[in-house]
Amino acid sequence: MCPTRRVSVAGFTLIELMLAVAILAILLALAIPAATDWMANSRLRNQAESVISGLRLARGEALKRNAMVRFQLVTDTTGGCAVTGTSNLWQLSHGDPTGNCNLPEDIQAPDTTNSNPYAAPPVILLNSSPLQLTSTVTTITVTANGLGGGVLADSIACFTGTGALARINNASGLCTGAMNPATSSPATIAIDISDPGVGTCFSDFADPATGTIRCLRVQVSSWGDIRMCDPGLAPVKHVNDPRICT
Numbered sequence: 001m002c003p004t005r006r007v008s009v010a011g012f013t014l015i016e017l018m019l020a021v022a023i024l025a026i027l028l029a030l031a032i033p034a035a036t037d038w039m040a041n042s043r044l045r046n047q048a049e050s051v052i053s054g055l056r057l058a059r060g061e062a063l064k065r066n067a068m069v070r071f072q073l074v075t076d077t078t079g080g081c082a083v084t085g086t087s088n089l090w091q092l093s094h095g096d097p098t099g100n101c102n103l104p105e106d107i108q109a110p111d112t113t114n115s116n117p118y119a120a121p122p123v124i125l126l127n128s129s130p131l132q133l134t135s136t137v138t139t140i141t142v143t144a145n146g147l148g149g150g151v152l153a154d155s156i157a158c159f160t161g162t163g164a165l166a167r168i169n170n171a172s173g174l175c176t177g178a179m180n181p182a183t184s185s186p187a188t189i190a191i192d193i194s195d196p197g198v199g200t201c202f203s204d205f206a207d208p209a210t211g212t213i214r215c216l217r218v219q220v221s222s223w224g225d226i227r228m229c230d231p232g233l234a235p236v237k238h239v240n241d242p243r244i245c246t
Contacts, residue, residue, distance in 0.1 A: 040198040041214045047088075048193050048216040048228050054090040054128055055218065055226050059159045061092065061125060066161035068175045069094065069125065077101045077127050083156060092125040100124070157189050163224040165189065189220040190245075192231065203232040217245050 012020075058071040073087040074097065081101035091097055103124045158166040158175035166175040194201050194215040201215035217231045229245035238244050 037199070037212050040195055044193055044195055044214065044216055048218055050128060051090060051191055051193070051218050052226055052228060054092065054126075055157060055220060057126065058092045058157065059163050059224050059226070062159035062161055063163050067094070068161070068166060069159050070096075070175065071157040071159070072097070074101055090128045094123040094125070097124060101127070157220055159224060165220060165222050165224060188222065188246075191218040193217070201232055202230075203234075204237060205232075205234045219245060 055071050058069045062069040070093050072083045072091055074081045074089050074091045075084050075087060079099060079102045082098050105124045105126050156168055158168055160166045168175055195213060199213040200211040201213055202211040214230060215232060217229050219229060220226050230243045231245050233241060233244045235244045
C-alpha cells in the first residue's frame with residue numbers, strides 16, 4: 001500500500017494579508033493629498049487657458065474687423081445678465097451686453113456700428129462654455145487694471161483695431177478709445193484664478209512658503225500681449241523664471 005502524499009498549497013497567512021493592507025493604506029494616505037492638489041491645479045490651468053483663449057480671440061477679432069471688441073466676464077447668458085468681476089463665463093461682444101446676453105451669438109457678424117459702436121444694441125460674437133467646476137467654488141477675479149479705475153472698468157478688456165487695449169469709462173463701461181502704451185502706466189489687466197474651496201494659493205514671498213494650490217494669473221499688457229504667470233512666485237527669488245508675474 002502506497003503512503004498518502006501530502007500536497008502543500010501556497011497562499012497568504014492572515015498576518016501577511018494584514019501587513020499588505022497596512023502598507024496599502026500608508027501608500028494611499030501619502031498619495032491622496034498629492035492627487036487632490038494635482039487635480040485642483042489641472043482645473044485652474046484649464047480655466048486659465050479658457051480665459052487666454054477668449055482674450056486671444058477678442059484681440060484677433062478686433063484686428064480682423066479693425067474695430068473695438070470687448071472681452072468681459074458675465075453673470076450668465078440670459079436676458080438678465082450683467083458684467084461682473086467674478087464668474088465662470090466670458091463673452092465677446094461689440095457694445096455693452098448687459099441685459100442682452102441671450103442674443104444669438106455670431107462670430108461672423110459684421111460690425112454694423114463701427115462709427116459709434118456703443119450707440120446700438122450689442123452684437124454678441126461668442127459665449128464661452130461654463131468652466132467645468134467641481135462641488136467646490138472656483139473664483140475668477142479681475143483685479144484693478146489701471147485702465148478705468150473702478151469695478152466696472154476693471155471687469156472688461158477692450159481691444160482696438162490695432163490689437164492694443166483701449167481705455168474704459170468706469171461710469172458707463174464703454175471703451176473710449178485707444179491708449180498710448182508708452183505713457184499709460186500701470187496699464188495691465190490681471191485676471192486672477194484661484195479655488196478657495198480646495199485650498200490656499202501657494203506663495204513664497206515669505207519664509208516658509210505657504211499654500212499648496214498653484215493659483216494662476218492671466219496678464220494683458222497695454223500692447224495686447226497675453227501671458228499666463230504664477231502670482232505666488234516672489235520675483236526676488238525667481239529672477240530668471242519665466243513664470244513670475246511682472
